Structure formats: C-alpha cells, structure tokens
Amino acid sequence: MFQLFKFNGGVKPPGNKAQSVGQPSATAPLPARLVVPLHQNIGGTPRPVVKAGDRVLKGQLIGEADGWISAAVHAPTSGMVRDIGAYVQPHPSGLSAVSVVIEPDGREEWIERQPVDYRNLPTDAVQTAIRQAGIVGLGGAAFPTHGKTTPAKGVPMEELIINGGECEPYITCDDILMREQGEGIVRGTAIIRDLMQPKKVLIGIEDNKPEAIAAMRAAVAACGENFDVVAVPALYPAGSAKQLTRMLTGKEVPVGKRSTDIGTQCFNVGTVYAVWRALALGEPLIDRMITVTGNVEHPRNWRAPIGMPIADLLALGGPKADTDGVILGGPMMGFVAPDLTVSTVKATNCLIARSRTLFPPAPPEMPCIRCGECARACPQDLQPFEMYWFSRARNFGKTQEYHIFDCIECGCCSFVCPSRIPLVQYFRFAKSEIWAREGDKKAANSAKERFEYKKAREEREKAEKAEKLAKAAAAQAAKKAAEAAATGDSLPVTTPTADDAEAAKKAAIAAAMERAKAQRAAVQPRNTDALNADQQHAIDAVEARRLQAGLETPAADNENPSS
C-alpha cells in the first residue's frame, strides 16, 4: 500500500461538486465572437502576428511567444480577425489589455495539424514544441509548461506528480476530464516522464472522486504504464501543488527553492492532456474544460474555446433569475468577474453563478481576538494573524519576516477566522506592495548606476577634448616657430611652453565659439533659395494661377490660404 504523508492544517468546506458531474461534458457552441487576450501566461506578453481583417484558421498562431518564459496564443476557430485592441480582462483589477477579436465563420477549418515526433527529438526541441503550442499550467497558475520540464542541475528527478487533486469546492473540470480522457492524460504524462526522467510517476486524486480514480487506473493499465494512481484524503487544499507533493512524498520545498531542487515536479492533469494533444495530434491549446455551476439550472462541464465571453458560457447553464455575478475560479481562491463581457482564458477552470443565497455578502470584519484558528488551519504552517497585523499596518518588512511569500493564498485562514477577517486580501495587498517596492528599488539602483556612468563619461569626454585641443595648439605653435625660423625673422623665437599652449588653446576655443556664433547668426537657408530654372518656372506658374483664382500670395508660410 502506498504510504501517504500529511500536511498540517487544511479545511473541509462543503464540496458542491456533485451538481456538475451528473452529465458528461459537452462542447460549447461557438459564440458570435471570441475575444482572445494575448497575455494569458506568466512571463512575456506574446506579440500579435495577425491584424484586423485577416482570415485565420483554427489553431493558427495569433500571438508569438516573447522570451523563453512565454507561451504562444492561437486562434480557437476559423474566422475573421475583427479587431486587435484593449478589452477588459478576466482579472480582479478589471483593467484592459490587448486582445484579438475573432468572428467565427462556423466552418471550423483547421490549420494543417502536424504531430510532433517527440520520441525521436532532443529535449529542447520537444520543449519548444510545447511552447509553440501555447501550453501553460491549466490548474490556474498559467505558468508556461515547457519552463517546468527541466530538472534542476545535479538533483536527480525522484517523483513526477500529476495533480488530479482538484480540492476547491464546485470545480469538477479535472474530474470529468479524468473520467473521459484518461488515456490522453496518461499519454501526456508519459511525454513529460520522457522529458524529465523521474524515478516514479504518481497521479494524486482526492478520494471524493472514485470514478476518476477508477478511470485513471484503467487508463494506466490500458496504456501499459507503471504510474501509481494514489487516492489522497479530501482535505482542502490537497490539490495545491505544494500540499499534494507533501502528501505523496513527504517532501517540502524550502523557502526560495523550486520543486525541482528537491527532485519533484507537479503538473495538472489538464496540462498533460493538452501536451498530449499538442504533440500527438498537432492541436495547440485552443480550448479547455470549464465547469459552469452555482446558481444555474443545468450545471455542467463544457469544452469551451479560449476567448469565449463568459456571458455566453453562463447562458449555456441557464442562470437563475437572482444571479448577481460570476465567480471565476472556485469560491476559495477565485474572484468576481469585473463584468460579463470578459472572456475565458487558459487559466479559467470554473464559472460559478453567484447569488445572495449561495454566497451571502461577507459579514463585517471584527477585531482579531488572537484565537490562533488561522494558524491551525494554515497548510503552509504560517502565522496568518501576525502577517495580518503587519500587512494592515503596512509594516511590510515584518510580513516578510513572517514569510508572507510562502502564503499560497488558499484562503483557509479567512475561512476559519471567527472574526471574519478577509486575511487573504490583506496578504495580497502586502505582497503586491512589496513587489512594487522591489521594482522601484531596482529602478532606482539602475538609475543611479546610469547617472554615475553618465557623469564619468562626461568627465572623460571633457578630459579627452582638453587633451586634443592642447595637442593641436602645441602643434600650431611649433609650426609658427618653424615658419618664423624659416623666414629668418630675427624675432626671438620662444619654444612652445605650457603657457603658450594654454593661450593657443584659449584662442582656439574663442575661434570655435566665434564660428558657432556666426553659424547661429546666419539665417537658415529656405528651400526657395538656390532654385534651378525649372523649379522657378513651376513656382511662377503656381503664382500665376493663384492670382487668377484671386488668392493672395501666401505671406506667412503657415497661414491657411482659404481663410
């Protein structure tokens, strides 16, 4: 039997998952238009490679990855590019960013799909193929997948973990994917296994999904692989990469290290499935499974194109009359969509229709009573009440001493807090302030460096100029002396001394200044000076026409003749 480890803390919120797995998944019908944001990944913003008015095919590249940590973006269907512009993003800020608007033509015409022969390609070629297919972590982090497939130097890869935990309430997209596409997931896992060469492959699934566990076991057997499908106890946040790694291996990633530094790596089941589709079928990441649930008549999982407006997706579920908003992601870590025009992105895993009965408004925050509940619930072994106190007081240095950057924003602390303090919001606030400050600090340091460099350069240039002038003056004085000697002048010839050189230099500077002055004084030539006969002729003709039309000769250049 597989030996499981435990993590501290965790909570058990009501699952609310049964509603949306009652039916198999379905493919969402194409909406009237797709708004595909370009920046859907962590890292560089892809550059648009199409323009308004272009016709694109399904799977055609529309955004080219920029930098190694970046992932390409593709057209989810065939149609016309209508616009490339700023559209509101599915982001808590509600700000806009560049998106490509595609009007589907309904023909679903694919590009030529070319499977990648990944077995016979070197690692970096396979990684590039994954990057070109636009694959990012589909569990929600959206980190470009190819960037995670390089083991740390000198650390042997022990365990490759495939995350089918899906611990957040309401979300069932991974569950349904495992039930329906087990083989694809197993084959995708095998591709990553070949890239990273781990000793073991573990597929961790929460034990509240027995169907998925059975399906995955069957798929592993069918593919003849030796992956371990492990049922882990359902305890939020068991589906977080860090907690799942800890449960399956007993290992914890030290502060400031990556999971590959301890010989593990974790991928979401949806991600490995997308890898398989990209390499084995040649289909880039253009759609994904999304759970539509909450206050709707027909909760279900939909295979929806990336860029589908959430209003259209929500309509498929039949929202009830009292729906007053949509949560993107789960109730623990998700956020309320800024408005219904925003579209789905690669990281969108769930849409929850919100209503006052399902999600009553947060009760008012009360003072912290230092009960310590939050610390007991924290799966990262942090002390949320301390971090809360310092975040609130904007004492960011202290929050870092309490390791605020180890907080995974799981929301367990807020969930258990009897004073109903929105702790995670304070942590997010503190984290983004710290990031901004670090950015400012970096900018200040680089500005200082550049300023000092400029000063040094100016000094050097000054010195060089002075030296040049001195040399020229010395040469001149020597020449004069030679001339004087040649003409047999009896004037006492002084050898060029330092004084002389100085004087000559001054004279040279004065002369240069004089010249510059003269140049400034000289009127700039106009383009009507120095004309040849042809040009003069043409001008005369124009003037004659002007006279005929009763127009004055334009006295001032920029005066409008018609006024």
Place this chain on the structure above:
Amino acid sequence: MLIAIAIMALGAVILGAMLGWASIRFKVEGDPLVEKIDSVLPQTQCGQCGYPGCRPYAEAIAKGEEINLCPPGGAEGVQKLADLLGREVKALDAEEKPKQVALIDENTCIGCTLCIQACPVDAIVGAAKQLHTVVAKLCTGCELCVPPCPVECIRMEAIPETIDNWKWKHPVIAIQPVPARKVA
C-alpha cells in the same frame, strides 16, 4: 616594579600596533551614513530638492538638511528617512505627483540633442538631426529634459495603470447598516 612597567608598556605597544593595523585593514570606504541615505532616495536625479542630484542631497541631509524636500520620494520617502535618522516625520515640502514618464512628440522633434544632454540617466536615444525617443523603462520622470527642448515637443505623462503594475488595494471595511432592533 620595572618589570611591571615594561610589561604594561610592551602590552600598550602591541595593542596599539594591532589597533593601527585594524584601522587600516577594516577601513570603511566613504561615509556610510551618506551611503544609507542615498539608498533611500529614489535616484530620480531631478534636482527638485535644490541639490544637483540625489547624492548631494544625501550629503546635505547627513549634515542636517531637512528630510522633506524630495518630491519623487513622497511622504513615504520622508517616513523612511525619518526612520533611518531617528528624526521627526514632516509633511512633504512639495506636491506629491504620480509617477511620470517623458514622451517626445516624434513629429515635432528636430533632433537637436539638447534633451539627450539634459537627461541624467541616458534615457533618451537619438543622434544629431535624428529623431529622438525616450526609453520609457529607463526614464525616471525627472522632467529635466522638458525645459531645454527648443520646440517644446517633450511632455510628461502619468504612467497608466495596467494589469502588470496593478496593485491589490488595502482592504476596506464596509460599513453596513444594522437592522433596527425591535422595541419590545
């Protein structure tokens, strides 16, 4: 008695030599206080404090100058300086401005290079009679390039909020009306 004096004297000579060696070996370069103050200042190099750059102002602060003269540093900068120096926090002696970046209107630019010479951080690229442009990433928003431009084609623009520089706000506690209690 003599031996005691000799031992003490020898001790003094040896310890003195060690101290002398240590003071050379562990010599602190520059003025560490100025260094610390300078690292708190925003390095905009704008001269709005009345000194020709951040470092001269840092030196002046170390000599007792007021700590509230740096507009780009803002109230937070004053707070940091106060914390560092154990002085009292004062209101900023200027208006706090949002961060800005210089923008050259490329249709009007005549390529005179005057702004290039004015920019303290080499954030403007261009050559004589060629169009100039500001490298926004390097621009500190100091405004020093604005006055020298003979055709007034440089303007300062506030840096817009984008998803990349957006920050989570400090949570606010919403005040909610309490339903009136029924009087029995």
